[in-house]
Amino acid sequence: MKLNLLSCDAQRPDKRAIASCITELASNMNQSLANELTEILLEGDAVDIDVDDKNSGSALRALRKLSIDYEIIE
Numbered sequence: 202m203k204l205n206l207l208s209c210d211a212q213r214p215d216k217r218a219i220a221s222c223i224t225e226l227a228s229n230m231n232q233s234l235a236n237e238l239t240e241i242l243l244e245g246d247a248v249d250i251d252v253d254d255k256n257s258g259s260a261l262r263a264l265r266k267l268s269i270d271y272e273i274i275e
Contacts, residue, residue, distance in 0.1 A: 202257050203274040204264075206238075206248040211268035214243055219267055226252050226260040242269070249274070 209219065216239050223235040227250040238248045252260045264271050 202252050204250050205272045205274050206242050207270040209269050222263050
C-alpha cells in the first residue's frame with residue numbers, strides 16, 4: 202500500500218517519534234531517510250511512503266496517534 206503523508210497537526214510534533222514510526226512502517230526505510238522525510242513533512246510538504254499490506258492497519262493507527270493526516274494512494 203502506498204500512503205501520502207500530507208501534514209502533521211500536532212501542536213508540538215515529536216520529530217523522533219514520527220521518524221521512528223516512518224522507519225517501522227515503511228518498506229526499505231532507514232533512520233537517516235526517515236529523519237529527512239520527517240523534516241520535509243513538518244515543513245509542510247507531502248511525503249510518499251510504501252507500507253507492507255500486513256502492517257496497514259497498525260500503520261494507519263500509528264499515524265493517527267501522531268496527528269498525521271494521510272491519504273491512501275494504492
